[in-house]
Amino acid sequence: SQQGEEDPQALSIQEGENATMNCSYKTSINNLQWYRQNSGRGLVHLILIRSNEREKHSGRLRVTLDTSKKSSSLLITASRAADTASYFCATRRDSWGKLQFGAGTQVVVTP
Amino acid sequence: DVKVTQSSRYLVKRTGEKVFLECVQDMDHENMFWYRQDPGLGLRLIYFSYDVKMKEKGDIPEGYSVSREKKERFSLILESASTNQTSMYLCASSPKQGLVTEAFFGQGTRLTVV
Numbered sequence: 001s002q003q004g005e006e007d008p009q010a011l012s013i014q015e016g017e018n019a020t021m022n023c024s025y026k027t028s029i030n031n032l033q034w035y036r037q038n039s040g041r042g043l044v045h046l047i048l049i050r051s052n053e054r055e056k057h058s059g060r061l062r063v064t065l066d067t068s069k070k071s072s073s074l075l076i077t078a079s080r081a082a083d084t085a086s087y088f089c090a091t092r093r094d095s096w097g098k099l100q101f102g103a104g105t106q107v108v109v110t111p
Numbered sequence: 112d113v114k115v116t117q118s119s120r121y122l123v124k125r126t127g128e129k130v131f132l133e134c135v136q137d138m139d140h141e142n143m144f145w146y147r148q149d150p151g152l153g154l155r156l157i158y159f160s161y162d163v164k165m166k167e168k169g170d171i172p173e174g175y176s177v178s179r180e181k182k183e184r185f186s187l188i189l190e191s192a193s194t195n196q197t198s199m200y201l202c203a204s205s206p207k208q209g210l211v212t213e214a215f216f217g218q219g220t221r222l223t224v225v
Contacts, residue, residue, distance in 0.1 A: 033213055042115070042201055042216035043154075088153070090214075096161055097142050097205045098169075099214055103153040 006089060006105040014110050019076040021105040023089030024069075030092060032065060032072050033099070037086045046074075046087075079109045114138070117202050117217035124224050130189040132220050134202030141207035143185035144214065145169075145177065148199040157200075160185055161207070192224045 007022045025032070031050045035043040049056045049065045049072065056063045062075040076083055086106045090099040118133035136143065142161050146154040156169030158177040166177050174196060178186045185204075189196055202217040 035216075040199075040219065040221065042117075042218045043203075043214075044216070045213035048213060096159065096167075097207075097212075097214070098144070098156060098159055101146075101154040103151055 006087070006102045008105060009103065010106045010108075012108045012110070013079055015080055017079055017109075019079050019083070019107050019109070021074050021087055021107070023072045023074070023102060025072075025089075025091050026070065027091075029067070032063075033090045034061075034063060034072075034074050035088045035090060035101075037088065037104070039085070043088065076107075079107075081109050081111050083107060084109045115202055115204055115215050115217040117200075117220050119220050120218060122220060122222045124189075124192050124222065126193060126224055128189075128192045128224075130192045130222070130224075132187040132189075132200055132202075132222070134185045134187070134217055135183050136185075136204040136215070137183065138204060138206075138215065139182065140204035140215075141182070142205045143179065144203045144205075145175075145185070145187045146201045146203065147171065148201055148219075154201065157187065192222075194224050196222065197224045198222060 005024050033048045034046045037043045047058045047063050049063050060077045065072045086104040088101050088104045090101045093100045115136045124130050144159050145157040148154050155171050157175050159167045160179040176188045200220045203214040205214040
């Protein structure tokens, strides 16, 4: 089964609004990562949050982690059309660095 | 800028052909990965390599093989392409095990098998 399931599957918002997406996972983790994928492109790393952190910020991104609920959320504030992309959470499967990805949340930001 | 480069953005191949997808990274990373991405299924790991000439099967290795003769290059081989291998293929690299860091991805190869 997938480790790292995003919710919602799709999100449509207007420029300036905030976008929130959630990720749930099943097993214990050392860290959780969020990636962005623009249409037809590779994934780009956005932010990593360690298991001993509860919240982390990077520019307009805010990530929270609740290890007791095995969930994380990604908030994009003041969204822009350029934020239109799919967003994936990923957890490490093993010490080698293999990542387990969910199916992603597709975000569309309209001007 | 760190870089993972995949040899083709788009490929169209015929059923039964042997297909090579090439990936090169310039970050001296030990780990390299091949993923396949299909709508609704997310990214699925095909093969993983943690060193030159070392490889490990991922979740969906059937119909694929890999080659890593040099540290910077990781090739995915479709021995006899089939239409169900039509997909987006993503290569990634990361530093060796134990480090808390991210994976770096190539731009992807969209393969169509006809």
